[in-house]
């Protein structure tokens with residue numbers, strides 16, 4: 517009998533990621549990011565994306581900016597964006613291996629929620645601080661509790677793509693503020709893989725506090741995909757962040 521395997525997150529999921537995200541309009545997402553940063557950037561900004569996944573967002577942002585470096589911890593996610601003409605670096609966003617600085621650093625689609633402790637978030641914010649030019653912009657979105665509560669109303673979905681049967685179960689632990697997505701993939705050869713994705717759903721205020729500790733501050737915080745002010749009742753919020761003036765010693 518074939519054994520069920522517990523797998524590292526985003527090791528097998530990239531096989532179906534594009535399919536399960538097929539309803540996400542990355543072009544509109546890229547246009548939104550462009551709209552919130554364009555006024556503050558030069559014509560040829562140096563751009564870095566964190567947790568870029570299969571590079572779908574960068575693909576559309578290339579229409580505005582021809583040179584983008586993308587990074588992600590999962591080599592399989594990056595490989596699934598193989599034909600997208602961006603430079604790809606496989607690395608952890610908490611330990612960024614770059615020597616040059618950037619005018620824009622961005623991170624999309626709840627990826628920061630994968631950092632499940634305050635320390636991890638601060639480590640990542642500090643890396644961003646070091647890599648951002650003095651007038652650079654850092655923008656990211658995060659998922660808030662309302663989003664988790666909505667998703668757990670219909671906690672299961674399943675389907676089949678390219679011979680792979682998959683099931684996704686969504687759970688939210690309100691006490692620990694942990695949102696789990698459990699993915700089970702049954703391959704055409706019968707092998708079964710399970711990936712348990714844990715995301716921390718921090719309170720709204722936490723981000724402001726942690727940005728401050730890393731020498732950064734929020735210029736704006738929008739209800740995502742709008743230009744309205746974000747608050748704790750939003751599903752997703754979009755931060756636009758800059759470095760505080762003066763050198764910060766950690």
Ligand SMILES: C[S@@+](CC[C@H](N)C(=O)[O-])C[C@H]1O[C@@H](n2cnc3c(N)ncnc32)[C@H](O)[C@@H]1O
Nearest residue numbers: 526567568569588589590608609624625627630
């Ligand atoms: C929900 S996906 C989003 C991918 C992409 N940004 C998008 O919009 O489709 C989350 C991504 O975060 C990446 N990720 C999770 N933890 C990470 C870390 N510590 N460093 C870098 N990437 C990470 C995963 O590999 C995955 O590609």
